[in-house]
Amino acid sequence: MNTLFRLENVVVRYAGTEVLRAEALDIPEHSVFGLAGHNGSGKSTLLRLLALLERPASGRLLVDGADSAGRERELRRRVTLLDQEPYLLRRSVLENVAYGLRARRESGDLERRVAEALEWVGLAPGFARRSWRELSGGEAQRVALAARLILRPRALLLDEPTANLDAESVTRINQAALRAREEWGTTLVLVSHDMAWLAEMADSVLHLHHGRVTGYGRMNILRGPWLAEPEGSRLDLGSDARLRAPAAPATDAPAAVEPGDITLLPPDDAGAGRFDSLLPAMVEELSRDRDGLLALCRAGELRLFTRLPDCERVFLPGMPVLLGFTRQAVRFLDVPRTAD
Structure with missing residues (x-):
């Protein structure tokens, strides 16, 4: 199996304080890779690094075997991050899901593609007409996931995607993420405090503590x-x-x-x-x-x-x-x- 992400002697610092250190870390292509650890362990920092939203203070992040430095804008078109509390535009569901396509000037057959993305997360096509104000927490999370799935990402990074959600929303998010892996070969990187959920979803689980890798499994x-x-x-x-x-x-x-x-x-x-x-x-x-x-x-x-x-x-x-x-x-x- 090929390696999609590789970290080599990576150090990330915030305001001079070291928050993540990874001497060697590989994330295989097409895998479901879990990240576990307490609050402040470095999970979200690692996720933002993989999403090309952070740069290491030292060391290298390689994507497909090549250094990501200077390629961030290009790589962000292939990697997408879903935060625990995603931001929704104050617009309709359709405009939220379609935003990424419009930004990329890929607006052809827009309504059909939005309906398809909503179907993936278990929402009917008519849901596209709803306002962002009408959504429950679980619905908002599913809409935010649909907005990322419509881009068919190479890697989908999910930060606590099922925290505080109802059972149906958890099931739909699980199914949609795994379907993306199956149909498109999308690599999934999952962060969660729920070890039972990670054990069920992930091929392997990496444990972090105070910004350091402490073990796998x-x-x-x-x-x-x-x-x-x-x-x-x-x-x-x-x-x-x-x-x-x-x-x-x-x-x-x-x-x-x-x-x-x-x-x-x-x-x-x-x-x-x-x-x-x-x-x-x-x-x-x-x-x-x-x-x-x-x-x-x-x-x-x-x-x-x-x-x-x-x-x-x-x-x-x-x-x-x-x-x-x-x-x-x-x-x-x-x-x-x-x-x-």
Whole structure:
């Protein structure tokens, strides 16, 4: 698969403060690429960089293998960004959806193309006559997406596209974005706090923390408060269960545990004592990614992904289980990794 976007030693700064650093990052063509992280982690900055709305202070953004510097205007015709709260013109739905085509002087067969774009997001052709004032939040988001789909972009960048939307709007946005990938080969880059939604939509998920890449995949993110103990720290889960970790750099420090570092056990497993942390849990759902089967388990207020073990025992949704992992499986995101 070809690479559409490549970041090489990229640094982005705002008012002299570094907000994003990516030594090496590739986004494949035709992929659905997810971005996850807390507020201020650099997700939206990376999205604006890919949309050619930001320039790196140093390093290079390559598009199709060529440096994007000096080509921004040309590339913006192929890449489009949908913000979480998109701006709509104070005009009709038709004029909002058609705006990009008019700006490009591609106004031929305009009404048919607008109707087609609206159909993609589940809105009837007659919807084009409505005023922007008459739209609900979900309808406004779908109209804004139609305004981008009508351009048939090479890359579609979506920043929290389903946040606070009704179920029907979420479904329509999902379907339209994936249809663009299927029919036109559009590359999708999705930002969301909803890890379940990202896991369902994306081929791969990149995790960011304080502007740095912390890992890929369905990573489990843990947050404090962490309580100090003689051998490190622990997360108090409000019951007899304790999640033990190395010494926390701060009481509210975020940490990560890879799904493969959590062992799924039956409740009566005789070898459970070999783990530092042992959490009673319930299997909620099963899924598959490129590395195999995953189980999403609920342990009190925590929902954790774990790799299914290669054994004869079958784990199914609704089953009680134990989640076992060592103290060192917990990695604090503010502590740099040491070389292996």
